[in-house]
Amino acid sequence: xxxTRHLRPQLADLVxxxxxxxxxxxxxxxxxxxxxxWPEHVMDAVAEAVRGxxxxxxxxxxxxxxxxxxxxxLGCEASRIVLGNGSDEIISTLITTLSGGxxxxxxxxxxFVMYRHSASVVGMPVTEVPTTARFxxxxxxxxxxxxxxxxxxxxxPNNPTGxxxxxxxxxxxxxxxxxTVFVIDEAYAAYAPDASMWSPTLPDNVVYMNTLSKVGGAAxxxxxxVAAPALAxxxxxxxxxYNISATTxxxxxxxxxxxxxxxxxxxxxxxxxxDRLVALLSxxxxxxxxxxxxNLVLARLHPPxxxxxLVAHLREHHVLIKDVSKTPAxxxxxxxxxxxxxxxxxxxxxxxxxxxxx
Ligand SMILES: Cc1ncc(COP(=O)(O)O)c(C=O)c1O
Numbered sequence: 001x002x003x004t005r006h007l008r009p010q011l012a013d014l015v016x017x018x019x020x021x022x023x024x025x026x027x028x029x030x031x032x033x034x035x036x037x038w039p040e041h042v043m044d045a046v047a048e049a050v051r052g053x054x055x056x057x058x059x060x061x062x063x064x065x066x067x068x069x070x071x072x073x074l075g076c077e078a079s080r081i082v083l084g085n086g087s088d089e090i091i092s093t094l095i096t097t098l099s100g101g102x103x104x105x106x107x108x109x110x111x112f113v114m115y116r117h118s119a120s121v122v123g124m125p126v127t128e129v130p131t132t133a134r135f136x137x138x139x140x141x142x143x144x145x146x147x148x149x150x151x152x153x154x155x156x157p158n159n160p161t162g163x164x165x166x167x168x169x170x171x172x173x174x175x176x177x178x179x180t181v182f183v184i185d186e187a188y189a190a191y192a193p194d195a196s197m198w199s200p201t202l203p204d205n206v207v208y209m210n211t212l213s214k215v216g217g218a219a220x221x222x223x224x225x226v227a228a229p230a231l232a233x234x235x236x237x238x239x240x241x242y243n244i245s246a247t248t249x250x251x252x253x254x255x256x257x258x259x260x261x262x263x264x265x266x267x268x269x270x271x272x273x274x275d276r277l278v279a280l281l282s283x284x285x286x287x288x289x290x291x292x293x294x295n296l297v298l299a300r301l302h303p304p305x306x307x308x309x310l311v312a313h314l315r316e317h318h319v320l321i322k323d324v325s326k327t328p329a330x331x332x333x334x335x336x337x338x339x340x341x342x343x344x345x346x347x348x349x350x351x352x353x354x355x356x357x358x
Pocket of ligand 1: 155
């Protein structure tokens with residue numbers, strides 16, 4: 001007998017989420033970050049603000065200052081906003097909070113892997129509903145899977161496919177299955193301007209979720225959700241107190257309150273660079289490049305074995321993209337996120353030599 005007998009049985013089938021470290025000598029186009037750097041004067045202001053953080057003191061238990069700022073931006077009460085250490089933490093907080101009634105999780109597939117992972121950790125059953133060949137929601141199959149579901153996560157735009165599911169379809173599903181909490185995950189919404197489903201008057205069973213990770217703040221680990229007041233209060237019981245560090249709160253408030261214009265310019269450049277990324281991937285032979293409303297682009301290579309070969313080839317050229325080809329619906333697929341123009345230059349060179357070598 002050893003301590004292992006106390007392990008949750010579900011852990012046996014899970015693999016820890018891990019991404020090997022990659023320094024700035026790599027063109028890092030594998031993690032869907034915003035690659036555009038903040039201007040120097042912003043970094044100076046951030047450094048100055050961080051000097052004021054009292055390292056010996058706890059931060060606010062629930063990030064009141066930042067929640068107030070977000071509430072003003074969103075036009076909703078700050079009490080409805082729950083902050084997370086990345087939206088990853090919000091995902092698991094939602095799952096823990098809503099795992100009491102034996103209900104399952106419904107997710108379209110392929111989608112963001114942490115929904116399934118976090119549910120599996122606590123033993124919440126997961127029903128994965130395959131999307132159509134073009135990665136659209138299969139509405140009838142979703143409707144078949146939803147009765148009795150506790151939760152449904154819908155990433156809009158979706159990762160790793162980059163497409164944007166129809167808002168009216170989602171609203172209709174949420175209206176029909178009112179006992180299920182639908183989470184609209186808009187991690188990539190900044191790359192699909194005007195397509196957001198956010199409204200201060202979302203129905204009670206719809207949670208809006210977002211993160212700073214894709215808009216220049218991945219290092220901060222800051223996600224948030226907006227829920228109906230009663231649900232937000234329950235989430236707050238599960239959330240650890242002080243879950244957002246004082247430095248993160250300080251930097252996020254500085255960036256959001258003072259440097260929105262700089263951030264908007266960074267995102268504008270990223271959206272423009274997406275067109276170049278699409279063009280570069282399209283220049284490969286025997287490739288299908290899927291339309292993207294996000295900062296990531298999915299490409300399917302033919303024959304499928306070329307996906308792993310391309311990823312390995314680019315790595316040799318110090319360019320990182322993600323091999324997603326092991327997911328059955330993504331056979332032959334790679335996912336690349338938008339880089340800086342210098343990173344895209346390196347991708348261009350790497351792709352050119354790949355084409356010559358295959
Ligand atoms: C759709 C989606 N939601 C949430 C996340 C998690 O983001 P965070 O860095 O805020 O934990 C990701 C990360 O890649 C994502 O792709």
